[in-house]
Amino acid sequence: MTKMTVTKMRELLKLYFITGSVNCKKNPDEVLEEAIRGGITLFQFREKGTGSLTRASREELAVKLMGICRRHRIPFIVNDDVDLAIRLGADGVHIGQDDERASEVRKKIGDKILGVSAHTLEEARLAIEAGANYLGVGPIFLTATKDDAKKPIGPGLVRELREKGYDIPIVGIGGITSANAAEVIAAGADGVSVISAISQAHEPALAASELLVGVSRVESKNQV
Numbered sequence: 395m396t397k398m399t400v401t402k403m404r405e406l407l408k409l410y411f412i413t414g415s416v417n418c419k420k421n422p423d424e425v426l427e428e429a430i431r432g433g434i435t436l437f438q439f440r441e442k443g444t445g446s447l448t449r450a451s452r453e454e455l456a457v458k459l460m461g462i463c464r465r466h467r468i469p470f471i472v473n474d475d476v477d478l479a480i481r482l483g484a485d486g487v488h489i490g491q492d493d494e495r496a497s498e499v500r501k502k503i504g505d506k507i508l509g510v511s512a513h514t515l516e517e518a519r520l521a522i523e524a525g526a527n528y529l530g531v532g533p534i535f536l537t538a539t540k541d542d543a544k545k546p547i548g549p550g551l552v553r554e555l556r557e558k559g560y561d562i563p564i565v566g567i568g569g570i571t572s573a574n575a576a577e578v579i580a581a582g583a584d585g586v587s588v589i590s591a592i593s594q595a596h597e598p599a600l601a602a603s604e605l606l607v608g609v610s611r612v613e614s615k616n617q618v
């Protein structure tokens with residue numbers, strides 16, 4: 395992948411879908427196909443939590459989902475596992491504060507996309523210094539999906555980052571639905587990142603398209 399521009403990164407973050415087999419009501423490949431039909435712009439493979447696949451079956455699923463993303467030209471990001479991302483030739487990696495150090499990951503992955511979770515201004519500053527292409531800021535709202543999630547912080551940190559002049563691409567995460575996505579964008583995020591709002595929906599395509607409505611409505615106001 396050629397070096398990601400900031401403009402392109404912002405576009406990709408608009409509706410960032412994350413999933414693994416344990417998050418889905420039906421087959422993850424069906425859910426991903428439907429989510430793509432509904433308009434997602436970026437995908438993260440996050441095979442994590444009780445009952446998740448391991449070893450060969452985990453990698454098989456990653457290969458399958460990456461194939462779907464490739465066919466539809468949706469960039470494929472791997473959560474946590476930098477070596478898997480490199481082995482598969484994924485488009486990027488997302489890491490958090492308890493994962494490998496961002497500066498080391500940047501050295502390993504070259505120009506691939508590097509996303510880093512940030513819960514404070516200081517974490518954001520360090521992630522940018524280490525070469526992050528985007529920040530995942532959250533949990534914005536209460537989430538039942540991540541066992542070790544921190545307390546919800548609301549859209550305040552996103553707003554504060556923008557007020558302090560940070561222009562790195564930002565995606566909000568945690569408890570985001572079509573009903574509250576607009577608040578996250580209004581605070582200055584480039585997009586929203588969701589698991590359950592799409593993976594647990596009866597109609598993932600419809601859920602994705604409804605999320606996009608919320609994002610796009612405020613996005614056009616931000617540009618005025």
Ligand SMILES: Cc1ncc(COP(=O)(O)OP(=O)(O)O)c(N)n1
Nearest residue numbers: 473474488489490491511530567587
């Ligand atoms: C887009 C995005 N933002 C944040 C996270 C969370 O990463 P992390 O804190 O490392 O937690 P896990 O997802 O690994 O449990 C994310 N995955 N994606």
Ligand SMILES: Cc1nc(C(=O)O)sc1CCOP(=O)(O)O
Nearest residue numbers: 532533537539568569588589590
């Ligand atoms: C993977 C993840 N990371 C978070 C963070 O705060 O960094 S919250 C979260 C779970 C997001 O799932 P849902 O959209 O179902 O709430």
Ligand SMILES: [Mg+2]
Nearest residue numbers: 474489490493
């Ligand atoms: Mg992680």
